Amino acid sequence: MIRFIIELGKSKLILAFIALMGAVFGYLYVAEPDTSVLIIPSELSSKDGIQSLEGVRLDLSILDDVRYKRLEIFGENPVDPGVTGEVRNPFSDFE
Numbered sequence: 001m002i003r004f005i006i007e008l009g010k011s012k013l014i015l016a017f018i019a020l021m022g023a024v025f026g027y028l029y030v031a032e033p034d035t036s037v038l039i040i041p042s043e044l045s046s047k048d049g050i051q052s053l054e055g056v057r058l059d060l061s062i063l064d065d066v067r068y069k070r071l072e073i074f075g076e077n078p079v080d081p082g083v084t085g086e087v088r089n090p091f092s093d094f095e
Helices: 002-010 012-030 049-053 060-064
Strands: none
């Protein structure tokens, strides 16, 4: 790596270009514009919270669909956690 830098030093134009690009990118990184956004909270109405769900109606007709009824469960239900093995202290001496 040092040899590469020394060889670059021989070509002053390339070394100056790399230094200039480093300075430009450094400036752009440090001087990025302020992107903060001012959010003005709206006033709460009486319809906020659980009361806003009062008019929601769920379409449960999918449960009567033939494609839904053909779905099968593969594997164990509920899932058996199985044997996890012996818990060893990784910092203890080897046996």
